[in-house]
Each structure stands twice: as C-alpha cells, then as structure tokens.
Amino acid sequence: MSNSKKPENEVEKTGLSRRGFLGATAMTGAGAALVGAAGLGSAVMSRESWAAAVKDAKLKYHVAPGELDDYIGFWSGGHQGEVRVLGIPSMRELMRIPVFNVDSATGWGITNESRAIMGESAKFLNGDCHHPHISMTDGKYDGKYVFINDKANTRVARIRLDIMKCDKMITIPNCQAIHGLRLQKVPYTKYVFANAEFVIPHPNDGKIFDLQHENSYTMYNVIDAEKMEVAFQIIVDGNLDNTDADYTGRFTAATCYNSEKAYDLGGMMRNERDWVVVFDIHAAEKAVKAGKFITLGDSKVPVLDGRKKGDQDSEFTRYIPVPKNPHGCNTSSDGRYFIANGKLSPTVSMIEIAKLPDLFAGKLKDPRDTIAAEPELGLGPLHTTFDGRGNAYTTLFIDSQVVKWNMADAVRAYKGEKVNYIKQKLDVHYQPGHIHASLCETSEADGQWLIALCKFSKDRFLQVGPLHPENDQLIDISGEEMKLVHDGPTYAEPHDCILARRDQIKPKKIWERNDPFFAGTTAMAKKDGINLETDNKVIRDGNKVRVYMTSMAPSYGVQEFTVKQGDEVTVVITNIDQIEDVSHGFVMVNHGVSMEISPQQTASVTFVADKPGLHWYYCSWFCHALHMEMVGRMLVEPA
Numbered sequence: 327m328s329n330s331k332k333p334e335n336e337v338e339k340t341g342l343s344r345r346g347f348l349g350a351t352a353m354t355g356a357g358a359a360l361v362g363a364a365g366l367g368s369a370v371m372s373r374e375s376w377a378a379a380v381k382d383a384k385l386k387y388h389v390a391p392g393e394l395d396d397y398i399g400f401w402s403g404g405h406q407g408e409v410r411v412l413g414i415p416s417m418r419e420l421m422r423i424p425v426f427n428v429d430s431a432t433g434w435g436i437t438n439e440s441r442a443i444m445g446e447s448a449k450f451l452n453g454d455c456h457h458p459h460i461s462m463t464d465g466k467y468d469g470k471y472v473f474i475n476d477k478a479n480t481r482v483a484r485i486r487l488d489i490m491k492c493d494k495m496i497t498i499p500n501c502q503a504i505h506g507l508r509l510q511k512v513p514y515t516k517y518v519f520a521n522a523e524f525v526i527p528h529p530n531d532g533k534i535f536d537l538q539h540e541n542s543y544t545m546y547n548v549i550d551a552e553k554m555e556v557a558f559q560i561i562v563d564g565n566l567d568n569t570d571a572d573y574t575g576r577f578t579a580a581t582c583y584n585s586e587k588a589y590d591l592g593g594m595m596r597n598e599r600d601w602v603v604v605f606d607i608h609a610a611e612k613a614v615k616a617g618k619f620i621t622l623g624d625s626k627v628p629v630l631d632g633r634k635k636g637d638q639d640s641e642f643t644r645y646i647p648v649p650k651n652p653h654g655c656n657t658s659s660d661g662r663y664f665i666a667n668g669k670l671s672p673t674v675s676m677i678e679i680a681k682l683p684d685l686f687a688g689k690l691k692d693p694r695d696t697i698a699a700e701p702e703l704g705l706g707p708l709h710t711t712f713d714g715r716g717n718a719y720t721t722l723f724i725d726s727q728v729v730k731w732n733m734a735d736a737v738r739a740y741k742g743e744k745v746n747y748i749k750q751k752l753d754v755h756y757q758p759g760h761i762h763a764s765l766c767e768t769s770e771a772d773g774q775w776l777i778a779l780c781k782f783s784k785d786r787f788l789q790v791g792p793l794h795p796e797n798d799q800l801i802d803i804s805g806e807e808m809k810l811v812h813d814g815p816t817y818a819e820p821h822d823c824i825l826a827r828r829d830q831i832k833p834k835k836i837w838e839r840n841d842p843f844f845a846g847t848t849a850m851a852k853k854d855g856i857n858l859e860t861d862n863k864v865i866r867d868g869n870k871v872r873v874y875m876t877s878m879a880p881s882y883g884v885q886e887f888t889v890k891q892g893d894e895v896t897v898v899i900t901n902i903d904q905i906e907d908v909s910h911g912f913v914m915v916n917h918g919v920s921m922e923i924s925p926q927q928t929a930s931v932t933f934v935a936d937k938p939g940l941h942w943y944y945c946s947w948f949c950h951a952l953h954m955e956m957v958g959r960m961l962v963e964p965a
C-alpha cells in the first residue's frame with residue numbers, strides 16, 4: 327500500500343484549485359447556479375503518476391483478456407433512450423438494449439415485434455430514461471426483469487433479462503413525465519412504483535392553466551409488474567421526484583421538491599422545507615378494494631386521493647417535512663431508513679422506517695418525530711448508496727465529492743453525542759448525480775464497488791467538441807478508504823445504474839422457438855399455413871405480401887421475390903442457425919428497413935414497396951466468411 331497515494335491528492339499537487347473554483351460557484355443564497363461549475367483549467371495528472379497511484383487497486387479492477395467480470399451492470403441511457411449493459415469492474419460495455427429509442431442495428435422501433443411492444447407510443451422516436459431497477463424476491467435480485475422509466479413520453483418499460491430485450495411498454499395515463507421509479511423488494515416485485523413529476527390540470531383540456539387550482543396535481547403510480555398495467559394511482563400534494571420502497575413490503579417514500587406547486591425556479595425554492603411523502607401501500611390497496619376511488623377521463627385506472635384535507639391525512643399517505651428541494655430517495659440496505667437527499671440543503675434526512683406504523687396509527691405528535699438523524703454532509707447531496715457495513719455514500723454535486731459516512735454515528739450525533747460521522751470525502755470528476763454500490767438496493771449489499779455517475783467530464787478525456795461525454799467513475803470501497811480506480815466516459819446520460827452479481831443474471835444463449843417475444847408473428851404464420859423453420863414462401867393477400875424465409879449462414883431461404891409497386895410487404899425471417907453468436911440481419915436497401923435475427927429467432931418487418939425496379943437486400947450482422955454474399959433481390963413491377 328506504500329505507493330498507493332490517493333490520486334485526488336496528486337491532482338491537488340498540480341496546483342489546480344478545482345475545489346476552489348467549485349466552491350465559488352456553490353449555492354449562494356437561495357441555491358443559485360447548481361449547474362454553473364463549468365470552465366475548469368486543464369491540469370491533468372501524468373499517466374505515470376496515475377499508474378503509481380492506483381497500482382494496487384488496478385490489479386483488482388483489471389479484467390484480463392478472456393476473463394469475465396464479477397458484476398453485471400445496467401446503465402440508463404438517459405435522453406438517448408436505451409439501457410446499456412456493462413461488466414464491472416472492467417467497465418466494458420457489453421451490450422445495448424434499445425427501449426425508448428429507435429435502433430438501426432437490431433431494428434428496435436422498426437420491426438413488427440418491437441412496434442407491437444411499444445404500442446401506440448411507437449410513434450415517438452425519443453425517450454428519456456433515468457432509473458433502471460432489477461426485480462427482486464425477498465429483497466434480493468431474482469434476475470427476471472429490469473424496469474425503467476421514460477420521463478420524456480411518460481412511459482414505463484420492462485426488459486426481460488433472459489433475452490435482454492424490452493418486452494413490455496406502457497404509457498401512464500393522467501400524468502406527465504414519469505421520473506422516479508423503484509420496485510417492491512419484499513415479498514417480491516409485485517409492483518413498480520413510478521413518480522409522475524409534473525403537476526398538471528385535470529382534465530387537461532385547456533380550461534384550467536392554474537397550478538394552484540385544486541384540480542391541478544400529480545400522481546404516484548403503482549404498476550402491476552407482471553401484467554404491466556397501472557394497478558392504481560394516488561394523487562399527492564406538491565410534485566414527485568424520486569422514490570424507493572422498504573424491506574417490509576408495506577411502505578414506499580417519495581421526495582417532493584415543488585411543495586410550492588410553482589411554475590418557475592424562484593417559486594420552487596420559496597419554502598425552506600418541502601417533504602417526503604410516505605405511502606402505506608397496504609392501506610392504499612384496501613382503499614381501492616373498498617371502492618374509495620375515482621377514475622379520470624377515458625382511463626379506467628382507480629385513482630385515490632392522497633392529499634391532505636386541511637390537517638387531515640389520508641389513510642395511505644403521510645407528509646414528512648424535510649429541508650429544501652430534496653432529490654434522491656434511498657432505502658438503506660439494512661432496511662432501517664428512507665434517506666432523502668437535501669440538494670439545496672447540505673443535509674440528508676434519515677427517516678426511521680420502524681416508526682412509520684406509529685406515524686400512520688396517529689401515535690406520533692409530529693411527522694418529524696420519524697427523523698432519526700439529519701447529518702450535514704456537504705454541498706448539494708443528491709443520491710446515497712450503501713456498503714452493507716453500516717456506511718452510506720452520498721454524492722455532493724456542488725462539492726464534486728463522494729462522502730462516506732456512518733449511519734449509526736450520524737444517529738448518535740443527532741442525539742447530541744460528540745461523534746464524527748464523516749469517514750472520508752473523495753473528489754470525483756465532476757458534479758456527481760447518482761451513485762451506486764454493488765448490490766446496494768438489496769439486502770445483500772456487499773461493499774465491493776461503487777460507481778459515481780458524474781455529470782461533467784470537463785478535462786478528463788480527449789476533447790471531442792462542445793458536447794462532452796459524462797464520466798462514470800469506478801471506486802473501490804472494499805477497504806477502509808474509497809479508492810478511485812477508473813474513469814469511464816459515457817454518452818448521454820446515465821442518470822443511474824444498477825449492479826448485480828454475475829450469477830444472479832442468467833441470459834439465454836440462443837432463442838427458444840416458442841418465445842412470446844415473437845408469438846404474434848408465429849400466430850400470423852400459422853394462419854398462413856407456414857412452418858417457420860422450413861418454409862420459404864411468398865403469400866399474397868390483396869395488396870399485402872408476406873415473404874416467409876429462413877436464414878442459415880451464409881444465405882437466405884428466399885433469394886428473389888416479386889411484388890407490385892405499392893404492395894405492403896412483410897418480410898418474416900427465421901434464423902435456423904443453432905450456433906451461439908450467429909446472428910443474421912436483414913436490410914432492404916433504400917427502404918429504411920433493418921433488423922436483427924439471432925439464432926432460433928423469428929423477426930419481421932413491414933414496409934411499402936413504393937419504387938419499381940430491382941432492390942437488393944443483404945445481411946447486416948457479420949455471420950460467416952461469405953457474409954457479404956448473403957444477399958437477395960426484391961423485384962418490384964411498376965404499377
């Protein structure tokens with residue numbers, strides 16, 4: 327350990343006062359300029375000093391060629407709309423799972439299968455995902471699904487982890503902008519909890535524009551995870567930011583930064599305190615059963631009213647005041663606390679979950695009696711994670727640091743004992759948002775690795791123009807001290823990520839022929855009397871033409887077909903290769919058509935043959951030495 331100087335000290339030695347600069351832009355007065363910390367100098371550590379500084383840690387995170395990572399991570403792709411799969415600790419990107427975007431390599435958003443999953447919303451070409459979360463049973467990852475939100479078009483999607491494809495997508499009714507998303511941990515992920523962020527009028531038909539109107543509100547969404555239907559919605563006061571669930575299955579909590587229901591920055595920062603709203607999910611289920619709900623517009627989803635009426639709380643909500651514009655909401659992996667991250671306050675608020683039954687039973691004088699501690703950590707706390715050893719790690723956006731602190735010590739200090747709960751502050755680069763330690767959202771938090779997702783990379787990488795990558799930093803937390811070991815540039819914008827042990831996720835190597843992902847296409851083929859694994863046939867049905875073919879490296883079962891100009895053509899391809907990794911593609915040149923067909927998969931795409939003449943199609947996934955020769959022709963006769 328003698329030569330493992332902390333890299334951040336090396337940075338300081340170069341004489342660049344990054345801290346000083348950031349300090350100057352720190353919140354002044356009413357929390358101005360949260361994002362104003364641009365324009366740093368360009369001093370960077372030499373490669374030699376870096377190598378020396380991280381030598382020990384490096385050996386640990388280096389995954390040699392041919393070796394496999396210990397953890398598998400799912401990264402949100404932010405307003406790029408996809409989910410990315412990374413190996414940890416190597417930080418190698420392993421795969422991309424298109425979800426709220428269009429992907430030309432796999433044909434997501436182009437193929438019939440993907441468009442059927444996207445439903446109505448397939449018309450949108452954009453998305454903005456933030457929070458990927460893995461389904462759980464008994465507070466541990468069960469490896470079945472990843473769920474993720476779309477803030478841009480108010481959707482929630484599910485990814486099947488056995489095939490690493492999105493298999494369900496729903497648009498949440500009566501809401502605008504799904505932001506926070508978490509899953510029920512115990513007894514299993516029966517529900518997905520999704521925050522609609524923005525307050526809107528109801529009905530939103532242009533008659534009300536006043537956000538203070540009693541019909542202006544937003545809602546907490548409780549989604550049936552298996553059916554992927556909204557089970558019920560709960561109207562709340564204020565707005566909703568992030569959420570998390572407890573380890574009993576009864577409570578969830580959500581942060582609200584706009585208790586003011588304001589429409590601008592000044593207004594949203596007016597109150598010294600906003601709140602955390604706590605939901606009693608069991609009580610809400612009861613209220614739904616008892617029929618105490620309304621419905622809105624065309625939607626049949628039961629809507630409960632969780633707003634306060636004067637001083638009167640609903641049976642299923644409680645509002646706990648916490649300092650100014652809280653952001654992240656994190657359940658500690660020991661199941662004891664909901665932690666609300668202060669953002670405009672240097673504190674985080676630890677809500678003691680064991681006190682919530684009393685709060686709902688009316689046995690506490692003040693909702694603030696549930697606060698176990700409110701440790702002061704630094705400027706701009708956004709999100710917190712856990713190592714399973716009693717320590718929490720919080721990102722300080724404005725300080726550009728991760729602070730490691732001890733929860734039990736923070737509680738003792740809150741009670742008046744003289745104890746320093748802060749264990750270490752580590753500089754990160756720069757402006758971190760989410761933070762995620764291995765398995766931290768489960769009861770198995772193992773305190774090995776931590777990812778700090780930094781919003782700015784500034785000078786950490788080669789310049790690539792005015793748009794910079796972000797910087798996801800890998801930090802070794804297995805010892806007493808946090809050690810920064812890797813910088814990982816990422817494209818817009820992995821708000822959040824999640825890490826599972828590699829043995830917890832068991833993807834298939836090839837498709838199964840009866841996979842529900844393409845069941846609609848299989849049913850269509852059946853109607854046409856087609857055996858997808860053997861038949862190469864063209865079926866005409868008025869001006870609709872269905873071309874069924876197999877593919878086996880390096881050729882398509884149909885190498886030429888003829889249609890008439892204006893025909894609607896559906897190409898259905900079944901990859902009968904059984905060998906792992908032999909994926910084929912199908913691209914119809916000049917028709918905007920592209921798709922993936924992996925071993926034993928059936929995929930289909932529909933387009934209009936609007937141009938007469940000869941049109942080549944080809945395989946786009948490299949499958950064979952004769953991959954270039956894997957081609958065919960569509961002959962279009964003029965109308």
Ligand code: K7E
Pocket residue numbers: 456457505568653654708709758759760821822
């Ligand atoms: Cu960016 Cu979780 Cu949407 Cu915080 S959120 S940073």
Ligand code: CUA
Pocket residue numbers: 879880881909910911945946947948949950953954956
């Ligand atoms: Cu088939 Cu390339």
Ligand code: CA
Pocket residue numbers: 583584585586593594595596597599600650651
């Ligand atoms: Ca506020």
